[in-house]
Amino acid sequence: MNLDFSNDEKEFRKSIRQWMKENVPDDIRRCTARGAMLDKNMQQRWERLLGSQGWLTSTWPEQFGGPGWSATQRYIFDQERASAGAPPTSPFGVAMVGPVLYTFGSEAQKERWLPGIQRGETLWCQGYSEPNAGSDLASLKTRATRNGDHYLVNGQKIWTTQAHWADMMFCLVRTDSTVKQQQGISFLLIDMKTPGLEVRPIYSIDGHHHLNEVYFSDVKVPVENLVGQEGMGWTIAKFLLTHERTTIAGVADIHYEINRLKSAIDALPTETDKQLAVRRLAGLEVDLMALEYTNFRTVAATDEGKPFGPESSGLKIKGTELQQRVSQAMVEIGGLMSLPWDNEEPIGEQIFNQASRRYNFLRACTxxxxxxxxQKNVLAKMLLGL
Ligand SMILES: Cc1cc2nc3c(=O)[nH]c(=O)nc-3n(C[C@H](O)[C@H](O)[C@H](O)COP(=O)(O)OP(=O)(O)OC[C@H]3O[C@@H](n4cnc5c(N)ncnc54)[C@H](O)[C@@H]3O)c2cc1C
Structure with missing residues (x-):
């Protein structure tokens, strides 16, 4: 593996860095620098801006509207995006249902749904988990019954991130309960404004509303919104989960968080505090370097045209553990300064003021x-053959 960037890649980096400097909106940059949550308006403004450059869907093949970048260019873009203080994009449209649609969708579905994702106009959410179907996803019970030219959907989803923002949901439903569990699942696209669909908020431990329960009561979904054939939902779900896991590691954003923490060390009250913080940061940086090298391996493999494999599970495990450790270091190094919760009166260095909220939210990333x-089970099976 050659870790040097070519001259073209260095030029590419320069042009992206310049664009970020000139175009990331100030309010969004400030929000990220404080470690605060973006609201819907900010998130969508940022995604539309990327969409207007053709960069929102940078992972898509050129024939479906991607910019034609190599995996290395995408990696550079992500580094420059994060170090400019710009947020990651929401994964549901770009990284999840988009690849499903261009891989399994009909021509009509591609034409109808891909442009809205590309431009950052249509927001999606993921309707997989149910109260009794999380890790054991194949036991899901939400039912879709065919009735002429439409399905009637009944049941409940839970933990649906951004369902209250979304225009559309991609949803796993049971269309046949007479066959093996996995074979009776189908993949439907559901308009969130359809009568009979109700979104109820769940407030998570950080005090915010990211999550929802979604109830379906005779929700009418046109048959043309079925992706692939009936019973193909499990194959599509597995394909999509591999894409989801690769995006969760968040190497570039961990770099940004560690740099944020570094920039606050001078504000610590004593020399001992500063030295302890530096030592702790050094340990985190070494682990980040190891994660980054694993990530380089997948970037190199992708540039050679190899598909994602079980390494996406390894990246997910290590990336999320590191995100949690960095957020814990932030709270502990900040001490009293980490106590304010969201809009409470700040104490001392502002960088620490969202640390407790963030620490609490990130318990969920594993x-x-x-x-x-x-993921460990996946690795045991796929890599070790256990
Ligand atoms: C913040 C957040 C956002 C989410 N967003 C979405 C979303 O947008 N859409 C969506 O569909 N879902 C979403 N989820 C749901 C998420 O995918 C599930 O929570 C997850 O799959 C685990 O399922 P569960 O919560 O039912 O836990 P369970 O499956 O009940 O697991 C409970 C515990 O048992 C362990 N366990 C279970 N089975 C095994 C096993 N075979 N071997 C070893 N250990 C096992 C698990 O690791 C876990 O620690 C979200 C969850 C969170 C916390």
């Missing part, structure tokens, strides 16, 4: 996208 225990 659960979502398939829990880390499940």
């Amino acid at each position: 659960i979502y996208g398939g829990s880390n225990e499940i």
Whole structure:
């Protein structure tokens, strides 16, 4: 593996850095620098801006509207995006349902849905988990019954991130309960404004509303919104989960967080505090370097045209563990300065003022996208043959 960037790649980096400097909106940059949450308006403004450059869907093949970048260019773009203080994009449209649609969708579905994702106009959410179907996703019960030219959907989803923002949901439903569990699942696209669909908020431990329960009561979904054939949902779900896990590692954003922490060391009250913080940061940086090298391997493999394999599970485990450790270091190094919660009166260095909220939220990252225990099972099976 050659870790040197070519001259073209260095030029590419320069042009992206310049664009970020000139175009990341100030309010969004400030919000990220404080470690605060973006609201819907900010998130969508940022995604539309990337969409207007053709960069929002940078992972898509050129024939479906991607910019034609190599995996190395995408990697550079992500580094420059994060170090400019710009947020990651929401994964549901770009990284999840988009690849499903251009891989399994009909021509009509591609024409109808891909442009809205590309331009950052249509927001999506993921309707997989149910109260009794999380890790054991194949036991899901939400039912879709065919009735002429439409399905009637009944049941409940849970933990649906951004369902209250979304225009559309991609949803796993049971269309046949007489066959093996996995074979009776189908993949439907559901308009969130359809009568009979109700979104109820769940407030998570950080005090914010990211998550929802979604209830379906005779929700009418046109048959043309079925992706692939009936019973193909499990194959599509597995394909999509691999894409989801690769995006969760968040190497570039961990770099940004560590740099944020570094920039606050001077504000610590005593020399001992500063030295302890430096030592702790050094340990985190070494682990980040190791994660980054694993990431380089997948970048190199992708540039050679190899598909994602079980390494996406390894990246998910290590990336999320490191995100949690960095957020814990932030709280502990900040001490009293980390106590204010969101809009409370700040104490001392502002960088620490969202640290407790962020620490609490990130407890979830080893659960979502398939829990880390499940990823270890995947590695045991796929790599070790156990
Ligand atoms: C913040 C957040 C956002 C989310 N967003 C979405 C979303 O947008 N859409 C969506 O569909 N879902 C979403 N989820 C749901 C998420 O995918 C599930 O929480 C996850 O798959 C785990 O399922 P569960 O919560 O039912 O836990 P369970 O499956 O009940 O697991 C409980 C515990 O048992 C362990 N466990 C279970 N089975 C095994 C096993 N076979 N071997 C070893 N250990 C095991 C798990 O690792 C976990 O620690 C979100 C979750 C969170 C926390």
